[in-house]
Structure formats: C-alpha cells, structure tokens
Amino acid sequence: MISRLPLRQIWNWCSGLRRFRLPRFLVSAVLLGALALGGVLALRALQPAAPAQILPGQALAWEIARAAGRSGEVQAASGAYLPGDRLLLYTRTGLTDQTRVRSWAVAQLGPFAERLAKLSARETLTWVIDYGAAPGAQETLTVPVGRAADPAYYRYVSATPGLFAETGAVAAKPDATAKPSEATAKPDATAKPDTTAKPDATTKPTGASAVPTTPDGQALLSTSFDESGGAPSVWLPLSGSWGIVGGIYSQSDNSGYDFISMLNLAPQTDYRLAAKLRLGEGQMGGGFIYNAPSTTTRAGAQNVDFDQQGGFLRWGRYDDKGAYVYQGGLAITKPISDGQWHDLSLVTHGGSSVVSLDGKEIATITNVSQAGHVGLLTSVTKVDFDSVQVSVLSAVSGVAAPAATATVTPTVTASSVITASSVITTSFSDDFADGDTKGWQVLSGTWQNLQGAYQQSDLTGSDMGSVTLFQSGSFSATVRFQWIDGDMGAGLYFNMDKRDSKSRSQMINYTQGGTAIQWGHFDDGGNFTFEGSTPVPAGNDGAWHTLGLSVADSTATFSLDGAEIAKDVPLTYASGYVGLLASHSKIAFDDVQIAAQ
Amino acid sequence: MSSPDLSLADAGERRVRLVGRLRALDLRAVAVVLAIFVTTRLLLLLVIFLSSAAIPMPSGSFGYASADNIVLDGLIRHDSWWYVGIIEHGYTIGDVATGVQGTVTFFPLYPLLVKGVAALTGDVFVAGVVVSQVAFLAALGFLYGLARREYDDETAARAIFYLAAAPSAIFCAAMYTESLFIALVCATFYFSGRRMWEWAAVAGALAAATRNTGVLLAAVIALEGLSQQGLHLRPERMFGATAATTARLWRTHVGRQARVVLASWPSLLAACYVPIGLVAYMAFLGLTFGDPLGFIHAQASWGRSTGAGSILGLGSNITTNLNLGDNIWAGQINTLTLLNLLATLGFAPLVLMAALRLRPAYGVYAALTFFAPLSTGSIGSMARYILMLIPCFLLLAVWGRRSWVDRLVLGVFLPLTAYFALMFSHWYFVG
The missing domain is CATH 2.60.120.560 (Exo-inulinase; domain 1)
Structure with a gap:
C-alpha cells in the first residue's frame, strides 16, 4: 500500500503550498494579531482622562452658569473659579436694558446665595455680562461671595465699546458694608439728620x-x-x-x-x-x-x-x-x-x-x-x-419697618410708608405738630405743613386731595378745618379705591360758597355723581369747624360741628382709603382722627 | 589574500543592488507626485492666508489654535477640535439623555498617530497637520502607482491632481482623518493589484481602525484576488444544445470557479485580516466603556440614525434642508445642502460608471462608500465623503485624456477648492 501512495502528487501538493506562501501568511497573521493587540494597548493612550477633583467653587460656578443659560434670552454662559480669589461668571444676553440686566443677575444669584456664602470670605463673585444688540454694552457685577444674598453689596461697573466709565461705586462706607444688619436695624439714621443738617457754612461737607x-x-x-x-x-x-x-x-x-x-x-x-x-x-x-x-x-x-x-x-x-x-x-x-x-x-x-x-x-x-x-x-x-x-429702593419697602405700619398707633402720625401694600386698618391720626407731611399722599393741589396745620393753597383746581394710608369700610373720622381763601370747598374723600386717583371714591365737601354740604361719588372715569346735599351755616367764616363721618355697611352718617346732617346715606363704594379734599379754596386742616369700628 | 577579494566582491554586489533599487524608484514619478502635492498645498494655504488676513472671522464662541499663525489656525476647524479633545482628554462615550456627544464615533488611528507625533513636536495642532500632510503625500503616491499600473503616467498624474484639487481637498490638508484614510485605501488597492496580500491586509486593517467604512476594504481585497484568478459568475456559454449539455457546462463552470476560489485563498485570507483594526477598537471600547459597539450606539448622541426608514426619507430631508425661499437669487437657499446635493448628483453617475467599467473591487467599493452615508437619510458632508471615492477619480482621469474633459473638471474643481478652503478656514461648516 505504501508503495502505491501518490508520493509524487503529495510532493507536488507540498510544492504548491510553498508556492502559496502559507508560512508567510502564518507569519503575517501572527504579525497582524500582534498589531491588533498592540493597537489595543496603544489605544490606552486615548482612554478618557480620570476626572480631576472639582472644587466646590468650580462646581458652583458651573451650576450658576448653567442656570443662567436656561434663561431664554441668554446666548452664552460660562463660569470659572479661582480658589482664594474669585468666582468668575460670563454671560452674553439678549436683554437690552441695563436695569433689567442687573435685576436679572440678582435674581439668578439668589438661589445660590447660601452656597456662595460657604466659600471663603476672602473671595468675590465677578459676573461680566455682555448685553444688548451687537456690539452692545457690558455690565460687570461684583459682590463678596458672602454677601450675594444682599443686593446692597452689589457693585456695578458699566462699559460700552470704546468707553469704559465707572458708573457705580459702593455707596455704603466700609463699616456699613461689613454690617448690613446694623444699618438696617437703625432707620433712625434717616430720621435724625441733625449731623448732616447743620454743616459748617465755610467748610464743605x-x-x-x-x-x-x-x-x-x-x-x-x-x-x-x-x-x-x-x-x-x-x-x-x-x-x-x-x-x-x-x-x-x-x-x-x-x-x-x-x-x-x-x-x-x-x-x-x-x-x-x-x-x-x-x-x-x-x-x-x-x-x-x-x-x-x-x-x-x-x-x-x-x-x-x-x-x-x-x-x-x-x-x-x-x-x-x-x-x-x-x-x-x-x-x-x-x-x-x-x-x-x-x-x-x-x-x-x-x-x-x-x-x-x-x-x-x-x-x-x-x-x-x-x-x-x-x-x-x-x-x-x-x-x-x-x-x-x-x-x-425696593419697590415694596420704605424707610420704616413694615411692622410699624401694620400696628401704627395714633401718636405715630407719620408712618412714612408710601407704598400701596402698607395699609393702616386700625386707626390713624395726625395733628401736624411734627411739621412734616409723612403718611400723606398728594392726589392733586399744593399741600404743605404750615404752622402745625396741613394747608392746601391752590385756589384754581377742584377736588384737590391728599390721602392717608387708612383704609376700611367701617370706621369713623373727624377733621378740623379752617377756611382761609377762595370758595369754601373743604371736605373729605372716603372709600377711595386708590390713593392716587379720585376715581371710584366717595366724597363730602362744602359747596355753594360754603353754605351747603354735598356728597356723592366719582365713578370709574372720575366723573362726579351728586348723591345729596344739605344747607349749613356759612363755613367761610374763618373759624375752625369739625366735619365728622361714620361709615358702616355701605352707608354713611355725616356730622358738622357735632351735629348730624345726614344719616345712613347709601354709598356706591363700600370701603377704601380716607383723605382730605379742597376745591377752589385755601384750607387749613388739622387734627385728623380716624378709627376703625 | 582571499578574504579581501571576497569583501570587495560583496561591496561591489551591494553597490550594484543599490543602483538597481534607485532606478526602480523612478524619480520622475516621485517628482510628479511631489510637484502636485506641493502646488496644491500651496494653493490651499495661499487661499487660507489671504482670506484669513483680509476677511474677519465671524463672531462666536470658537476656539483658535494659533493666533500667531493664521494658516495653521485655518486648518484646525470643526471636527479637528474633537480630535484635539480625544488626544488631550481621551475618548468619551456620550450620553443621549444629557446631550453629551460621544467622541467614540471618531475612529482611533488618526488621533493615535497625532498623539505620537505630538509627543515629538510638543504641539498637537502642528502634529495633526503634519500627520495629515504626510498621509496625503502617501495617498498621492499610492494612487499614482495604482493608476500608472492600470493605465499610464499621464492618467496617473491627472488622477492625483484631480484628487489633490478636488473641491473639498481642504479636508486632506486640515486636521481631519480624510488624508490618512485615503492613503490607506489607495495602499490597499495598490497592494491588492500587485498581489501583495500581506501588505494589503495591513493597510486594510489600519483603514478599518481609521474610519467606520474602512472595513469595506475586506471586500476590495477579496474581490481583487478573485478577479485576478479569473473568477466569473456565469459561464461563457450559459446554455448548451441539450439540458444535459447545459448541466455539464454549468458543472464545469462551477468546478472551475471553485478552483479559482481555492486558488484565491491568499486574498481571501488577507481579507479576513482587515476587520482586525475594527476588532481592536471594539476591544478597547469594551474594556474601557463596557460597550464594544459604543461607536455605533454613540451615533445617537449626534442625532444620526441608519436603516431603510432613514434612506427613504432622503428626498424630504434634502428638500427641507435646502430651505428654499421665495427668491433663490436673493440667496434664500441653504448653500451647504446645495453643495452636498451637487456633489452627490455629480458623483452618482461616476459611481455607476465605476461599477460598470472597472473591476468588481473598484465598483463595489465605490458603491458601498457612496451609499453608506446616504443610508443615514442625509446628504450631509457628502462633499467631503466623495474624496474617498478613489475609483471615481481614476475614472475621471481616464476621461480626462480628452482635453475638454480635463478643462471642465479643473474649471469646476479649482474655484470650488478655493471656496471650500475659504469657508472652512472661516469657521463655516462645509462638510
């Protein structure tokens, strides 16, 4: 059998293998395998870098920037942190108004104030904001990180292309900057200006x-x-x-x-x-x-x-x-x-x-x-x-503390609160002895505190008014008044819908040269609607008279010098503010007393 | 006395061998390749220099590689920065949920080479540009050799000039992967044509580690080997006089083709090596991110998808992206989409002709390379992808024997080359 083997053919086949260079391919396969293995090893050079430690300030900068970037008008936002120095923010926004830019920035920082305060007290926050249409303007906000919650500490520098003018500086002195709580706790600083009211005439302040x-x-x-x-x-x-x-x-x-x-x-x-x-x-x-x-x-x-x-x-x-x-x-x-x-x-x-x-x-x-x-x-x-x-100033804050406005006593004649949200509902009185006009909002006319009385001196207009903060639908009020000049037109506004408008209000005042008292209301358009009147002794005698008013259940009872002149008059407007009124006359008012019932 | 004589004889033999190699080097071919490489690079760099110096860059949040060198800076745009990120910080897998784009979609060979060169130069941008230029020079060399073997010197010169002056040739000069990939594609064709299967396998494997379409070169190697052995899908005569004759004809044909396939085993084996580049990358992804197919999955973070549904939406996508306004002559059109559409329409017949006129390997490669991007349902970046259609450039070079064709090609290519270079260097996306 062995001799019959096709030895020649086997030899030829092996020769054919040699011709096909099988060993070379085996070698190249090994080489390619090694290449692949080497490639995998080499690719380790492209492995993702291990994330470096992120400092809290850096993370915070990113978060603020990311939050800012969610605002629709923001086109770019980024943040960076320089440990020991500052937290940097940059924003490019489509806002065009500087005031809105500032208020937007303050609002953005609000939620992060607590975390900012945990950073080093030495550090500051600087926020560069490009705004407006190209080339636009630039606003740079700076605040100590620990004070980010308090806009009083914000410092602004404004710039426009080609002009870098410092328009803002911190108003508060360094001491005040360091102790805002003390500054806010002492509103007397504004109530007692003696130290500034008497400057030396020869030396500048x-x-x-x-x-x-x-x-x-x-x-x-x-x-x-x-x-x-x-x-x-x-x-x-x-x-x-x-x-x-x-x-x-x-x-x-x-x-x-x-x-x-x-x-x-x-x-x-x-x-x-x-x-x-x-x-x-x-x-x-x-x-x-x-x-x-x-x-x-x-x-x-x-x-x-x-x-x-x-x-x-x-x-x-x-x-x-x-x-x-x-x-x-x-x-x-x-x-x-x-x-x-x-x-x-x-x-x-x-x-x-x-x-x-x-x-x-x-x-x-x-x-x-x-x-x-x-x-x-x-x-x-x-x-x-x-x-x-x-x-x-804050839109809802005045000089006095809000608590004082809510529980104002008769002796606190000048609550000084001038915002609509600060309403007195218990009682109000002013004898004008303090010489000021705090607590009054002029509706129209010329009102001033003269010689301990509140005087309206414009003779040309009708329905001149000055309004208190008192607001109620059930109260009694009295006011003393004295005719000085013009047609006798002294009276009261009451149940006013707004302090700065006579529209939607009730009124009572002298008319017909001071020989009658009328009452009525001003409608939505400010047009007067007569509701009733009664003859009275002439009021333009230069003597002090007292007008009384009692309102309850959408009705009013009027009195003059203690005598009732009209009872249970139905009212169009049930409640509102109370104020003084004068038409075509110079009137001195005094001893305003209002109390809720 | 005998020893000195022997050493003299060895030295003489070595000298003769060296002279022979130098002659084989063909200095004329080297000169042609170098001349075309240098002139086209100078053209591109001149356009970048003049335009960057004269036309302000658009405003925006862009990175700049070098403020002191506007030419170098002009070559580092768009995807270049993704490569820089990979080189400096490594790969990222991306996250569709958070919108973080995964850089694993960029294959690793190019950034790996750049990182290696950067270790020598100390500058990743310079390294990227150097790798691109060297790779493109190699690409031109391989293409020249390939075309000369297939046709003649003039056709070869035209082929490399058309490629070097193609409208989107700026991508071969920039810090992009195109130059390296084209070099490896040309090398694969070159070695396959010369039956240097081991080298073809190496080039193909490297190409598979350079771009996702590199694995297609396995088909190139296999088909080249088969066609070189005389593979024919059908017999010379399909039918005989009788059924028995027909059966015998086909049996003979199948047996002959089977022997052809067996005889082609070196190329088939070489083709099997090509995916090694891809497998190596998948192994890396598996080890690093636990997802060997991360380069596919991360496509979603770039908003891309593939499949029949995608390609069916091609027409509507083009119409939408063209963004035609009421008055096209007032510029109410998306010029990027327009250029991509023109590139697609311009090269589609070339791909078809390559499939019909050239060897199967060329036709199949051209068709797959052309249709793979279109399978995403978009013609985005087609102006750039046509650079890889090497068979089409060969075909153009053949047709360019006619002078009017040559002038037409150059008349279309050269102005667009300058346009693409200007737009690219000014941060406008052109592919």
Missing part, C-alpha cells in the same frame, strides 16, 4: 460719609466729588457751566434757566436721590431733575427745585418740547439762600415722590411718569452740589 445711607437701598452712586477722575465721568452736563472745584460740583452760571447736569445712570423706578446744595448768587435756586426719559434732553422729565431764592419749592415737568410746566409748590418758611448747605432728597416710587428738606418730608408729588434718569438742576442761580447719592 465731608462727602459721602456724612450722607445717611438708605438702609435697604442698593447704592448706584455716591460721590462727594473728592474722587480723582472717577466722578466726572458719570455726569453729563446738558447746559450751564458745571465743574468740580475743590471737591464741590458747582454750576456757576446764573444767567439762564434750567441748567442741567444729568447722571449717566440707568433709569430707575424706585430710588432715592439726595444731595447737599448751597445756593449762591441768583434769583431762583436749584434742585433735581428726575424721571427723565433720556440723559440727553430734559423733554419729558420732571423736576423739583427751589425758586424765589430758596423761599419756594416748586415741582413740575418738561413737556415733549422741553417747555417747563408748573404743577405745584410750597413756600419754605425759612428760605435756604442762607449760604448754608442743605440736604435735599427725593424718594420716588413709581407714581409718587416724597421731597425732604434737611431731613423733613415737606411734600409729596404725584408724578406724571413712572421711571427715568436723574440729574441736577439750577435756574438763574449759582448752586453748589455735594454728596450726591442715588440709591435703588
């Missing part, structure tokens, strides 16, 4: 340190003009001759009216504008321009300034062509043209502003606009300004 800081205010600007280089950049003089001399901002041209220097700040709605001013040579005085739609024109703005060499405070507005329109004013018993520094402040909350002179509230203005830019103003007078301060 000590600047920002002498200015009381609004406790809950977020300082937009505080300058005593002592800064080197910083302050001038925020001023935009529109007319007149403005300049900083010896740390004082002076307007030295007394030849013209309405010389204005605007502040290059964002428009505000709730704010406090304060400054020291000293009147120099001239016939009128100076003051503030506010709620200006633009920093480049006075058109549409409002103003409050001194006239008659500081003997009269007036307020008005500029129409759309920039022409001045007088709206009201009051005499200043002691003209401020005494060469002394005086504190003038204006606290604005949307539709109303409260003017204070040397720490005393002297007038409440009903604004024609809700927000705008602010600046300084002079007319036919050289005026020095110093310690200019602008603070943003």
